[in-house]
Amino acid sequence: TQLLEQSPQFLSIQEGENLTVYCNSSSVFSSLQWYRQEPGEGPVLLVTVVTGGEVKKLKRLTFQFGDARKDSSLHITAAQPGDTGLYLCARRGDNFNKFYFGSGTKLNVKP
Amino acid sequence: NAGVTQTPKFRVLKTGQSMTLLCAQDMNHEYMYWYRQDPGMGLRLIHYSVGEGTTAKGEVPDGYNVSRLKKQNFLLGLESAAPSQTSVYFCASSRGPSGNTIYFGEGSWLTVV
Numbered sequence: 001t002q003l004l005e006q007s008p009q010f011l012s013i014q015e016g017e018n019l020t021v022y023c024n025s026s027s028v029f030s031s032l033q034w035y036r037q038e039p040g041e042g043p044v045l046l047v048t049v050v051t052g053g054e055v056k057k058l059k060r061l062t063f064q065f066g067d068a069r070k071d072s073s074l075h076i077t078a079a080q081p082g083d084t085g086l087y088l089c090a091r092r093g094d095n096f097n098k099f100y101f102g103s104g105t106k107l108n109v110k111p
Numbered sequence: 112n113a114g115v116t117q118t119p120k121f122r123v124l125k126t127g128q129s130m131t132l133l134c135a136q137d138m139n140h141e142y143m144y145w146y147r148q149d150p151g152m153g154l155r156l157i158h159y160s161v162g163e164g165t166t167a168k169g170e171v172p173d174g175y176n177v178s179r180l181k182k183q184n185f186l187l188g189l190e191s192a193a194p195s196q197t198s199v200y201f202c203a204s205s206r207g208p209s210g211n212t213i214y215f216g217e218g219s220w221l222t223v224v
Contacts, residue, residue: 006153031211033211033213040217040218041218042115042215043201043213043215045212045213048211048212090154090213092211097142097159097161098144098156098169099144099205099213100156101146101154102153103151103152103153104153
């Protein structure tokens with residue numbers, strides 16, 4: 001199936017804390033994207049990971065693609081209130097015509 | 112840069128009314144999508160198009176119709192709105208099979224009473 005499961009569903013932390021959110025699937029996928037969506041806006045792409053075991057860093061955000069290409073994680077170091085938002089993972093469908101999204105992790109970083 | 116533009120941004124409909132959501136993109140993208148987003152359900156694909164004049168069903172197409180008469184526009188229609196269609200609707204576009212990035216509009220908030 002194309003199902004992507006994200007955890008946790010909600011996360012509320014204090015500024016300066018570290019956190020990790022997860023995206024898991026029962027099937028292998030060729031690539032995976034992470035998006036961030038702020039309230040009242042559409043999702044915006046953060047990163048695409050393609051190779052099993054790949055690690056990409058975007059400032060304080062570290063993205064990892066599992067060796068088996070069935071899971072991914074996003075780690076945020078020293079979270080800031082500006083990191084607040086909904087984090088979504090997404091993958092292409094097998095026929096490359098569709099994108100499927102997880103239900104997201106809603107992050108709230110309190111000052 | 113406009114990117115993906117959706118209109119209207121907010122709308123309240125009565126049950127049984129019809130309406131059309133308009134989406135325009137200025138990036139010359141081949142692929143366009145309509146998603147709906149509901150709490151705890153994530154983004155679910157309603158319909159999509161892989162080029163001008165083509166449309167296809169997504170995960171939740173019932174109650175919706177679409178048209179792609181021009182490459183830059185993708186219209187989503189509700190023929191007879193139902194309260195279950197209360198949602199936030201997002202239009203998106205991407206370059207094509209080789210493009211991994213989807214660009215989203217800002218969303219259209221639809222309430223059906």
